[in-house]
Amino acid sequence: MKLVLLIIGLVLLAVGAVGALVGLATASSAQAEYDFLCPTGPAPPQICAALLSTVATYQAVAIGMGIVAILGLGITITAAIMKGPLFVPAPVPVYAPMPPPPPMPPAGAATSKPCPECGRSNRSSDRFCSSCGAALS
C-alpha cells in the first residue's frame, strides 16, 4: 500500500513537473513570439490572437500540471511518512492444521463380515451367521 502510494506520488510529481515545464516553456516561447511579431511587426491580427490564446492555453496547462505536481509531492510525502515498512512482506501462508486422522475402525470391524441374509456383522472367522444361521461366504 505504501509503495503503491509512493509510486503514484512520484509519477504524478514527475508528470506534473514535466507538464508544467513544457507548458511554461511553450507559453513563454509563444509570448516571446508575440512580443516579437505583434506590437510593431507585420503579423496579421489573427496570428497575434492565436499566439495570445496559445499563451493563455499553455499557462493554464502549466498551472494545472503544477497542481498535479504538488498533489504528487503531497502523496509522496504522505507515503514517505506513513508508518509501516516500504515493502509489505508477503503474508506467510497459514497452513490449515492437519485434519485429525479418521477414527480407527473399532477393533474387529475390519475383519467382520456382514451376513448376506440379515446384514448382521459376524466375525470373519464365523462360517454361519450368529443371528439367522445363514452360511457366510
Ligand SMILES: [Zn+2]
Ligand atoms: Zn444372518
